[in-house]
Amino acid sequence: MGKNNRQRRAAKQRAKRRGTSGSARPGGRTHQPAEEETFAQSGNDQQGNPFPRSGPWQNFEDLRRNRAQRSLDRLLRFRSSGPLVSHVVEHELLSLQPADLKLMDELITGRLYALVTSLWEHGWQPLDLVHVVRKAIPRSAQHIAAVITEHARSAGADDRAPREWRNQLRAVAEEAAELTPFGDGHDPWLLIETMTRAGYRLLDAWAEVVVLAGQVASLPILEAIAPPPSAWGKPVARSSVTEPDSERHKLLNRIRALLAKAEATPYAAEAESFTAKAQDLMTRHAIDEALLGASEERIDVLAQRIHLQSPYASTKASLLNAVGKANRCKVIYFDQLAIATVVGVPVDVDQVEMLFTSLLIQATRAMAEAGAARPGSFDRSATFRRSFLTAYAVRIGERLSEANTAATESYGKELVPLLARQEDAVQQEFDRLFPHTRSIGGGYLDRRGWEAGRKAADRAVFTTGRITA
Secondary structure, X not given: OOHHHHHHHHHHHHHHHHHHHOOOOOOOOOOOOHHHHHHHHHOOOOOOOOOOOOOHHHHHHHHHHHHHHXXXXXXXXXXXXXXXXXXXXXXXXXXXXXXXXXXXXXXXXXHHHHHHHHHHHOOOOHHHHHHHHHHHOHHHHHHHHHHHHHHHHHHOHHHOOOHHHHHHHHHHHHHOHHHOOOOOOOOOOOHHHHXXXXXXXXXHHHHHHHHHHHHHHOOOOOOOOOOOHHHOOOOOOOOOOOOOOOHHHHHHHHXXXXXXXXXXXXXXXXXXXXXXXXXXXXXXXXXXXXXXXXXXXXXXXXXEEEEOOOOOHXXXXXXXXXXXXXXXXXXXXXXXXXXXXXXXXXXXXXXXHHHHHHHHHXXXXXXXXXXXXXXXXXXXXXXXXXXXXXXXXXXXXXXXXHHHHHHHHHXXXXXXXXXXXXXXXXXXXXXXXXOOOOOOOOOOOOHHHHHHHHHHHHOOOOOOOOOOO
16 A cells, blocks of 8 residues: 555545544434534524623622522521531632622622511511510610611601601610621621621621521511501601690600709618609509590500519519509510510500619619628529519519509599599500410529518609699
8 A cells, every 4th residue: 555545545434433423422412512512502603702692700799699598598597606617608708709608698798688687577666676685685686776776767667657656666776886887888888798897707697697697587476556557658757846745745754854863862861852742643644544544435555665674574564563553554474585565545654664763773782782781691592582573573563552552542433433434444455465465483482581572662652642743
């Protein structure tokens, strides 16, 4: 075979081998090079263009957001706290780029906004949420306060919310002061970014926010005692000039001032004097309000939540119940959240809250004095203090009921049917809000604590009879 023939035969064999390798595969599937396969799937008619018009690279931002979302979902499934959550957070964040971390910050802030929105629609109010978070995770109370504040600002709540809601938002904003927006306020507010600028390490900030989000997501539905934001209606322009206080608010401020003096003085006789004068004003105020509304067919009844602090929150609820019962109000206590709800006519609810706060401060001071009588003794134990507060509540309830009965009788029989109407209206509203309730019993009580508590309650002075101006 000549040299030219050998070259032609070798060329044919090489061509044959190339054709075989590009046409057939086991199983009958035809294989094409990657670029040709991509062009066939995309339908690109631009010859020589190596990049398809559609495909994974066009949606790179969506892929990044999905990856950040998956990372956040993995973190939020972790409900524990302590060193372990820090380890999980660190493991999850190490693989992310700065842009991914910012995406996650946007997502967690948005998630918390959504949780807050849902809670508002299911009976919660701003101070309720801050109270419960402080009870469960004290260091995160400021963080949820910042979320509530920025959520309200972005939603324009200040122009639409009722007065009580705005008052709560102002109190919450004061707690979130250190986490207010930085810069010119044009960029969206982000919780993690704000915390790191305030001095938190990135991993610490994420660990705390993950636990916070889990806590908020687990909260139950509460009874709706006020219209939710979805029922507020359109924004209403308000005058920048502060309206003067009504006579009712002026009187309430006088009562608060007297109770504050009773709480501040170290002298028992002086405290009794201030408390007696406050009780005078409260009795006059309640009866005057009742008589003024006697001709109205409809009796206004409201519900007000009171947040109780540890320790002995359930025992403090007993004192609140005693004060409420003596002042024609119904009280229910949610032990899991340490929240009590007082139902009654507005003037009675206001006065119950004020009197309860004052008596609690005075009881706490008297309890500390009784427990310090013998240093190191049983009189400073939890059982002694719980027994003290329980007896104090029982005796205060007895004395307030006696004073209330005497004051009612001194005003004559015209007051009796009116108070009966009020009682019926309060009971109906209470049954509507809380159709399923149960009574709770007390535990072991210490005799010395019980006796000391009753003696402390006996030192309180409540004036009975007709009140003169």
